[in-house]
Amino acid sequence: MTIDWAIVEMAIPLLAVGTVMTLKIASVAALLGLTGGIALGLVSLGGWAWMRWLVRGYVDFIRGTPLLIQIFIVFFGLPLMGFRLGEFWAGVIALSLNSAAYIAEIVRGSVGSVEKGQTEAAKSIGMTQGKILLYILLPQSIRPMLPALTNDIITLLKNTSLLSVISVYELTRSGQAIVASHFAPLEIFALLAIYYYAIISVVSWISRVIERRLPAW
Template sequence: MTIDWAIVEMAIPLLAVGTVMTLKIASLAALFGLTGGIGLGLVSLGGWTWARWLVRAYVDFVRGTPLLIQIFIVFFGLPLMGFRLGEFWAGVIALSINCAAYVAEIVRGTVGSVEKGQTEAAKSIGMTQGTILLHILLPQSIRPMVPALTNDVITLLKNTSLLSVISVYELTRSGQAVIASHFAPLEIFALLAIYYYAIISVLSWVSRVIERRLPAW
């Protein structure tokens, strides 16, 4: 078995183009997913009963169905409802919806585990449930949440590879295009693994730096 280094050299810049697209999609989906997930998590802890049930139903549906199916529902379903999106935004929305559900559970579990006595003490001086969540419980939960949120973002980044099924030219799709034209699966899949590993290693390092710099409550 020999490695065709000429194909490797040719593929590196082509995969870099797909990497840029992967990072764009992952960044937007992480932003929307984290923001929405934190909001939903707080609603599940302190919202109206009907809102908590809606969040629970949403989380259960997303966690109970494959992401690939969710991508197809968004990509093929939204046009039937009058929302015509390209592959890029369909992928971002599908990943955001998926990410938000898992983030909501992380927030619910982490914030909900903060010592109950603090909530009772805050209520005794007249603080509302919303104020308690935002100003007492959530700040104490941020540092413990960072590793779990990082894992979720890493999973999201790897899940961008599924968008190749709706022809988004992300990292995996760019590799598939090279394989189709040059038939060098070993070299290209090895390169893809290196690219993903490098990106995720940087993300993990950033997460550790952030976690160390956050105050310990």
């Protein structure tokens, strides 16, 4: 077995193009998923009963169905309702909806575990439940929940590979295109593994740096 280094040299810049698209999708989806997940997690702790039930139903549906099916529902279903999206935004929306459900559970578990006496003390001085969650409990939960949030972002990065099924030209799709034209699966898939490993290693390093700099409550 020999490695075709000419194929490797040719593939590196082409895969870099796919990497840029992967990072764009992951960045936007992570931002939307984080924002939505925090909001849903806080609602599940302090919202009205009917809102908590809606959040629970949403989380259960996302956790109970494969992400690939969710991608198909967004990509093929939204146009039937009059929302015509390109592959990029369909992928972003599917990934962010999926991520938000898992982040909501992370937030619910982390914020809900903060010592109850602080909530009682805040209520005694007239703070509302929403302000208690936002200004007292959530800030104390950021550092404990950071490793779980990092894992979710890493999962989201890897899940961008599923968008190749709707023809998003991300990292995996670019690799598939090279394999189809040059039939060098060993070289290309090994390169794909290296690219994903490098990206995720950087994300993990950034997370550790942020965690060390966050104040300990």
